[in-house]
Amino acid sequence: xxxxxxxxxxxxxxxxxxxxxxxxxxxxxxxxxxxxxxxxxxxxxxxxxxxxxxxxxxxxxxxxxxxxxxxxxxxxxxxxxxxxxxxxxxxxxxxxxxxxxxxxxxxxxxxxxxxxxxxxxxxxxxxxxxxxxxxxxxxxxxxxxxxxxxxxxxxxxxxxxxxxxxxxxxxxxxxxxxxxxxxxxxxxxxxxxxxxxxxxxxxxxxxxxxxxxxxxxxxxxxxxxxxxxxxxxxxxxxxxxxxxxxxxxxxxxxxxxxxxxxxxxxxxxxxxxxxxxxxxxxxxxxxxxxxxxxxxxxxxxxxxxxxxxxxxxxxxxxxxxxxxxxxxxxxxxxxxxxxxxxxxxxxxxxxxxxxxxx
Amino acid sequence: xxxxxxxxxxxxxxxxxxxxxxxxxxxxxxxxxxxxxxxxxxxxxxxxxxxxxxxxxxxxxxxxxxxxxxxxxxxxxxxxxxxxxxxxxxxxxxxxxxxxxxxxxxxxxxxxxxxxxxxxxxxxxxxxxxxxxxxxxxxxxxxxxxxxxxxxxxxxxxxxxxxxxxxxxxxxxxxxxxxxxxxxxxxxxxxxxxxxxxxxxxxxxxxxxxxxxxxxxxxxxxxxxxxxxxxxxxxxxxxxxxxxxxxxxxxxxxxxxxxxxxxxxxxxxxxxxxxxxxxxxxxxxxxxxxxxxxxxxxxxxxxxxxxxxxxxxxxxxxxxxxxxxxxxxxxxxxxxxxxxxxxxxxxxxxxxxxxxxx
Numbered sequence: 001x002x003x004x005x006x007x008x009x010x011x012x013x014x015x016x017x018x019x020x021x022x023x024x025x026x027x028x029x030x031x032x033x034x035x036x037x038x039x040x041x042x043x044x045x046x047x048x049x050x051x052x053x054x055x056x057x058x059x060x061x062x063x064x065x066x067x068x069x070x071x072x073x074x075x076x077x078x079x080x081x082x083x084x085x086x087x088x089x090x091x092x093x094x095x096x097x098x099x100x101x102x103x104x105x106x107x108x109x110x111x112x113x114x115x116x117x118x119x120x121x122x123x124x125x126x127x128x129x130x131x132x133x134x135x136x137x138x139x140x141x142x143x144x145x146x147x148x149x150x151x152x153x154x155x156x157x158x159x160x161x162x163x164x165x166x167x168x169x170x171x172x173x174x175x176x177x178x179x180x181x182x183x184x185x186x187x188x189x190x191x192x193x194x195x196x197x198x199x200x201x202x203x204x205x206x207x208x209x210x211x212x213x214x215x216x217x218x219x220x221x222x223x224x225x226x227x228x229x230x231x232x233x234x235x236x237x238x239x240x241x242x243x244x245x246x247x248x249x250x251x252x253x254x255x256x257x258x259x260x261x262x263x264x265x266x267x268x269x270x271x272x273x274x275x276x277x278x279x280x281x282x283x284x285x286x287x288x289x290x291x292x293x294x295x296x297x298x299x300x301x302x303x304x305x306x307x308x309x310x311x312x313x314x315x316x317x318x319x320x321x322x323x324x325x326x327x328x329x330x331x332x333x334x335x336x337x338x339x340x341x342x343x344x345x346x347x348x349x350x351x352x353x354x355x356x357x358x
Numbered sequence: 359x360x361x362x363x364x365x366x367x368x369x370x371x372x373x374x375x376x377x378x379x380x381x382x383x384x385x386x387x388x389x390x391x392x393x394x395x396x397x398x399x400x401x402x403x404x405x406x407x408x409x410x411x412x413x414x415x416x417x418x419x420x421x422x423x424x425x426x427x428x429x430x431x432x433x434x435x436x437x438x439x440x441x442x443x444x445x446x447x448x449x450x451x452x453x454x455x456x457x458x459x460x461x462x463x464x465x466x467x468x469x470x471x472x473x474x475x476x477x478x479x480x481x482x483x484x485x486x487x488x489x490x491x492x493x494x495x496x497x498x499x500x501x502x503x504x505x506x507x508x509x510x511x512x513x514x515x516x517x518x519x520x521x522x523x524x525x526x527x528x529x530x531x532x533x534x535x536x537x538x539x540x541x542x543x544x545x546x547x548x549x550x551x552x553x554x555x556x557x558x559x560x561x562x563x564x565x566x567x568x569x570x571x572x573x574x575x576x577x578x579x580x581x582x583x584x585x586x587x588x589x590x591x592x593x594x595x596x597x598x599x600x601x602x603x604x605x606x607x608x609x610x611x612x613x614x615x616x617x618x619x620x621x622x623x624x625x626x627x628x629x630x631x632x633x634x635x636x637x638x639x640x641x642x643x644x645x646x647x648x649x650x651x652x653x654x655x656x657x658x659x660x661x662x663x664x665x666x667x668x669x670x671x672x673x674x675x676x677x678x679x680x681x682x683x684x685x686x687x688x689x690x691x692x693x694x695x696x697x698x699x700x701x702x703x704x705x706x707x708x709x710x711x712x713x714x715x716x
Contacts, residue, residue, distance in 0.1 A: 172682045174532035174625035176574055176614065190572070191556060198553050214548070214619045215664040216534055218676055218692060223655040228636060228678030230658075237681065252682025252690055254625040256534065259617050261572045267532035267612040267625075278586060297581040300588075306573040318576055320586030323595065324530045324610025332610055334576060 024052035025356070028087040028111065030102060031094030032056035032067060032076055035184035036116055039345035040091050041069050047349060057083050058094070084109035089355075091348055092116060107143040112355065114145050114348045121146040121239055128242050131350045132290045133160040138354055145351050150181055150343030151232070151255065152239035155266055157314040157342060158335045161288035163244055166276045169329070171240075172269040173253040177219065177232075178305060180262040180339045182208060187261055194259070212259055219255035230255060262340055263305035267318075268333040275328040278319045285316050290342070295319050303336035314342050382410035383714070386445040386469065388460060389452030390414035390425060390434055393542040394474055397703035398449050399427050405707060415441050416452070442467035447713075449706055450474060465501035470713065472503050472706045479504040479597055486600050489708045490648045491518040496712055503709050508539055508701025509590070509613065510597035513624055515672040515700060516693045519646035521602055524634045527687070529598075530627040531611040535577065535590075536663060538620040538697045540566060545619055552617070570617055577613035588613060621663035622701060623694040625676075633686040636677045643674050648700070653677050661694035672700050 027044070031037045037058075044051055054069055056076045063078035077083065079102060084090060090106040092099045092115040099119035106113050120126040127137040128146045133156050138145060148156070151173075159168060179190040189207040196203035197213035210217040221231030229237075237251040286293045294303050295317035303315035318334035337343055385402070389395045395416075402409055412427055414434045421436035435441065437460060442448060448464040450457045450473040457477035464471050478484040485495040486504045491514050496503060506514070509531075517526060537548040547565040554561035555571035568575040579589030587595075595609040644651045652661050653675035661673035676692035695701055 170682050172530045172627045172680075174612075176534070176616065194552055194572075195556050198549060198556075209658060210662060211664050214552075214617060215662055216616060216618060216623060217662045218658065218660040220658055223658060225655065227681065228655060228676070229681065250682050250684050252627050252680040252688070254532075254676060254690060254692060256623075256625065256692075258534065258574060259572060260574060265574060265614075267614065269530045269610050269627075297583065297586060300567060300576065300578055300581060302576040304568060304573055304575045306569050318586070318612060322530075322610040323585065323587065324528050324608050326608050330610070332612060334612060334614075 024050035025088030026053040027051055028055040028090040030057045030092045033058045033062040035180050036093040036344045039340040043345045043349040084111050087111040114351050116147040120144055129351050130156050130243055131354050134243050135354050147348045148239045149235045150339045151236040153343050153347050154314055154337035156243045158316045161284045165284050166272040166274050169271045169273050170250040174267045175255045176258045176265040178260040178262050216258045260305045263308035263336050264339045265336040269322045271330040281319050305336055308336035308338050382408035383446030384411040386413040386448040388415045388450045391416045391420040393538050394451040394702045397698040401703045401707040442469050445469040472709050474505040478502055487709050488514050488601055489712050492601055493712050505706045506597045507593045508697045509594040511701050511705050512672055512695035514601045516674045519642045523642050524630040524632050527629045527631050528608040532625045533613045534616045534623040536618040536620050536697055574616045618663045621666035621694050622697045626691040627680045629688040639677050666694035666696050
């Protein structure tokens, strides 16, 4: 285990300057055994993040197990009120209930929190950040930064480079969301349900409410009685508006869970204030950090989950003038991004890097 | 084997009157061993269609095999120029090339053709028919009736009941298309690719151009260089316009192949000439023959391929005012329909029933 911070509180108002005293923070991961927790560790390691010390926290059920980090095996401890002593940065990915209870405790103990849950995402004093899109808003944090909903993170990566050039007037979206968005247990359920289906064995779903083998279904978040939209759709739309700083942008979205393991895809119809040609859009997207244009019409090669999985970039393709809008103001796009990376762990680590001025 | 027709040509100008002389036609199925061919036989049998005789036709490769029909085993013969002697009705489902060559031969031999390929769908003298939507256009046929593209058939079932009450001004659609749309071999490839993935074995795709296990990809139809739309999208849009008799309706559509075995789903944003409330839409759809409203917000129960597969009705749900259009003129819907049934075989048999005045 390496250095810890000389002054943890310096993280609180980090301005990215070169003389920041932070060398190698002690990092806590809350929800370390989950699908995102595991990816958080991989991202830190892969990006050569200077981890001073690592504290893995999870429920009592997982406590005592170990997880690999580099050459070490790190023990998983039970999350408790006193878990944050000495912690410089706490990465939360254990659901909104855990975040609501423990993130303030972590902050009080002197830690900076990057929270992957929905708990604080719409709170005015908590920046909701996709670093490539609105990284500047990080400056306003008060100890907690929110990591966006996976659909919002992936969608804004595709929308922001276009919006900067031609303001977006409205969005229609239909998602193709993978099992990983519902966690490691849902990924395992997809595998097991599918194996059972192939062998003609009965299988009882426990994690998701509908049969998942070779099937798809409307996202299982609760439905808002008034609008008929589900919670995932409302979150994705509200967070997209907040990240793009377009509080009045109309977004129609349908969120669907598909039998894919770990990357989300989105079909988009995006209306602009002026006509935007596919060539202009392609150039804007090709120049955007974190975006890769995959748009080979001759080879019929476009974004796919199989090529987005395990990849940092968000893939964007099928770029064409949308025939649903004869005015030429609307573009159609198809996007795939790794739900566990840009949709969760990678974005959280990128936030941390920005906070530390790396 | 039962009766044959007293006068096959009476089929040509059938007006649905009760005194039609057709009792039990001799039916040929071209492409009998394909996914749709098998379903055509099942539909005829399940609906108690009075089949006078059944002639199963396929490529030389399949000739000599037998397929069950009721208690009988029926031999599969090779499709040849002289295959249509004595045939009253020929149901084609072997691709556009076969239809272009053999449908005129069947007509010349005195048969009535219902063609499931794209060969004649945009030909002015060939009705393109979804019986519940535009069954009246059958009267204008000259020996061939076209069975629509599966997406167009399923989509128009959901759109037509609404369009009759409030004219549709435009449509945005994103599809979730199953393996069955690419045929029985694609369904088998999905099963085998998935089994290999679960067992961590390599698998080489032969039928579809991209890995299919737990993956999705843009529909593999060729891309139109000018518009950037693929052939499936252009077909689905053009045929939807023709079936609804709305030649200028703007339709933006993205067609995606998902790892589902046999039912297609579609996320729709439908703009009307006036505001249409979700309650009005629900009532209109609930009253439409062949449509079942599955829209239980409290139970989070909406259309799914697993519940649409093997089912005649097209399932429609997620009915809500689309938040992408603040004017309230747009509804969002989610639709699932069996690609092999309403998207192919069932619709063909329903066309036949209408032609025979049943």
